[in-house]
């Protein structure tokens with residue numbers, strides 16, 4: 350059975366997707382401020398790496414620990430994470446990905462919520 354990564358078009362497709370996700374996040378009224386001082390190139394690369402791992406297997410290796418380390422002190426809220434998922438889904442839909450596949454991708458990425466959200470109030 351094809352992995353979600355293969356269904357989306359592989360690493361090449363993910364590299365296009367992360368550009369769209371960044372462009373949506375950076376103009377988002379609540380998410381934009383969180384990324385103001387972040388290097389776009391580094392972020393896109395890191396996000397692409399993480400998404401490729403996560404979408405490549407039905408039993409993805411545990412990348413949560415690393416993501417928890419990176420995000421732990423950022424104060425990302427549940428609502429921020431929801432907006433992130435919205436930006437990802439909107440990017441995929443705009444690229445013509447079918448709604449069922451978008452839902453599956455969203456569900457897979459949503460497993461990272463507990464590693465990204467730290468519950469504190471973002472400022």
Ligand code: HEM
Pocket residue numbers: 380383384387391392395396399400416419420423425429430431433458461465
């Ligand atoms: C609401 C959701 C998210 C927010 C607000 C957020 C925010 C951030 C910020 C501000 C940084 C920079 C940290 C620093 O420079 O010290 C960062 C780094 C990173 N994030 Fe996120 N993130 C979110 C979701 C995700 C998700 C879902 C993934 C993976 C699928 C991810 C993967 C990464 C990676 C790999 C880095 C390190 C990039 C690097 O090497 O510089 N993030 N995140």
